[in-house]
Amino acid sequence: MAIPNLSSRDPEAIPPYRPEETAQSARLARLRRRLPTFLSSPNKPTSPSKCDRFRERLPKFRAPNPPDRPTFKEWLRRCWLDVLTQLLCVLVAFIIYLTASPLMPRYFPLYPGIHTTDWGLKYGQPYVNEYINTTWSAAVSFVFPFLIMSAISGWYFNSFWDGNAACIGLGYALATATLFQSFIKWIIGGLRPHFLSLCNPAIPPAFGGIGQGPNAM
Template sequence: MGLFNRRGNTAAAGTGTAPAHQYTEYHTNRRPPMGQWFRTVWLDLLTMVVLGAVGLGVYYAPPAPTRSFPVYFQDGEIVYPQFAYPLRKNIIPIWLAAFLASIIPIFIMACMQIRIRSFWDFNNAVMGLLYALINAAVFQVFLKWLIGGLRPHFLAVCKPRIPEVGVDGVTGLLNTGNGLRQIMYTRTICSGDTKEINDSLESFPSGHSTAAFAGLVFLYLYLNAKLKVFSNYAPHMWKLTALYAPILGATLIAGSLTIDEYHHWYDVVAGAIIGTMFALSAYRMMYASIWDFRFNHVPLPRGNMRGFHYGFSGEDGWGEAVATRKAGWGEGEGMATGAPFDAAHGAMGGAGGGLRGILNGGNHNGATHNTHKVEGVV
């Protein structure tokens, strides 16, 4: 059977009836065979490798544009002292920022499985985290390469040497640059290390900030869903503290870049926006909701899964895929209450079809082979 053969609903030859669908057995809390797991994620893994290769290629490429910049006014004063800071070591190196944004969330997600005990929840959490981190990284390296900008220490690593080639007889000014009154120059006047100069021309956006917010905002969303912080009951204060600890960490990582003069504030803000954007997108791809407290903890399946149920109780129920036991959560009872402006208004199964209308899929004749069931919904 070919890997790329399409399995349609065509009638079986000579019978006039549709052949049986091809299914993947799917149990929410059970670890599948390695082959079955690989069949569901191989395209993701391949995409990650390709994106990683593209990102590294762009990262190591020299800056694309030729940039003009002023150095001195005619009286010798530095035009932009904000680009004349000394080169210092990062307080938090980029490798450490990426490590903290990936390993800490994975470690916490793994610890949560002590209570959740769901293979597919852990799979979706880790894969979603990697979605956010890798896509955000590639997004920002392209911006650095094509847009970039001068880092705060650009002039220090450039070490400009402006040649004295004489005075213009009309203006009386040194005729060594370009632009108005020849005060603009390109990197050809730099005498510093080529690698440092290339890096100092790629300030926007901040890669540290992008990685930190992509990974730690994703962790924030995961903690909110699994601890049910914004939910149908009033939790204890420690949950709010735990929820915002990742945001504090991301902000500290990003803010450190303005202290060691590696980035301007707008580089940091742009990186935070990019990272947050990919964290939100990746989480929604892997879970049923971002903010609706009733099912933002529900990992989504992939493909034509037989035996997948949006049930809220039992061995394979999603009602127990949380790390709290308050208000009936973790016991298949926490989703019995709706809230205004959620995906359905009122109690589950109320106006608009409730959760049944949101999660049911397939045909309307109730055929088991093509419907995602919702158990316990009336």
Template sequence: MTEQSGDGSLNKRPTFGQWLKISWPDLLTYLVMGAIGLTVFNLPPAQTRRFRVYTFDGSISSPEIAYPYEKAHIPTWLSALLSLTVPTIVFLLLQIRVRSFWDFNNAIFGMLYALLTAAVFQVILKWIIGGLRPHFLAVCQPDIPRIISGSQLGTGYDGMYYEASICTGDRARIKEALQSFPSGHTAAAFSTGLFTTLYLNAKLKLWANCRPVYWKLIVALLPLLGGVLIGGQLIIDGYHHWYDVIAGAGIGIVTGIGAYRTVYAGVWDWRCNHIPLVRSCPYEHAHLQGASATRKASWRGAAATESNAT
């Protein structure tokens, strides 16, 4: 197998210096995106969200935000760990056959493209748009005596709407409960999950010009099943509304597809979607005419004439 490089002559694994020369812009961007994400995450919500507590007859006005506050079955650290480790294990296992430095390098970099982009996008949306989580009232613990006595006046018609200043609960939990939209866990799971599905599709030649065996379909779709399970569990735990999860999945899907096409020569084109790209040397597709989706195409390149990055 031949490897693609900036000058077309590098047919072996690059030295650390050569790799760093190619990769330093991405490494720097990772740091910048991480700093942006952490900065925005620690900011107070950009907008005040108003809510009702009681209706005119004294009943609970918004039961959709009155769920109990319970410990999440999938905490943030576990979601991040799964989103990173599961795809990495898949990439490593496939290197048993692929045996390609650039393939593994691009897979890791592309996964981080997808994950970091989704994470920063969702944290910005949480900060600007936000929303009340299903367990908001349980976390807020509104000052009921002040509301009933009328010493705390609300806003809107007949003073029915209140702001977070009426809350007496833990301030950190209240801040989190004000930022429901979109689901960050789901965005992370779908970004790396879809990237991994596209990677498996390319290596197994699932959607190609020949009929694959059934197990390949199951294996390729498992990462997406993980994303659906994480999103569904968040709804069950009362941490997100269904539309938060749908929005998070949408962000993950867009970033996953975008990241994959950034580091590989195609997304849906089975003739070249297994070929990793090197930044300084564009890949030419013209010689792929007539290439077939065989086992050789799956693991070793689409045709003997290809100048693959491996």
């Protein structure tokens, strides 16, 4: 490897030593150290702010036009059994709720002063109307989750069958829960907390009581 001969270089090509430039460079370096970071290095990329990081985490919604969306006939051909099963579960639960009498008799004590005992205080609560009736409760339990899952699958995941699976699962959950609840009330259900105050059953004749409930109960 050849070593360059520095003595053979043109003396005019070597920059002369200028002490004023060295002092000026030192002053500029001191000024840069005193300036804030965003002023001393304007070309340096800044780190994203909290708002920018939050916007990056937000879902990128797309148009609700999933490529796997079938026609109504095709959807019905694939999912008719699921829909029919859910409707049958709800229908059976509704029939049990309207027509089925308690499967086992319920016995309870009845004598003068029963309302002041522990049992009477437990089942003698005043009757209170429902804040939300059964129809509204069922509608809210299905409609709101259905809309949320449909929006997420249609706008975010852009997949019809993902949303369909979620909604079918929701329908199965609500239908089977309603059916089992009706069976449990029919087989195991007991007296309501307002039983005494609402029915006011008759005290047995041995105690000389007279009932005021329906059918002289």
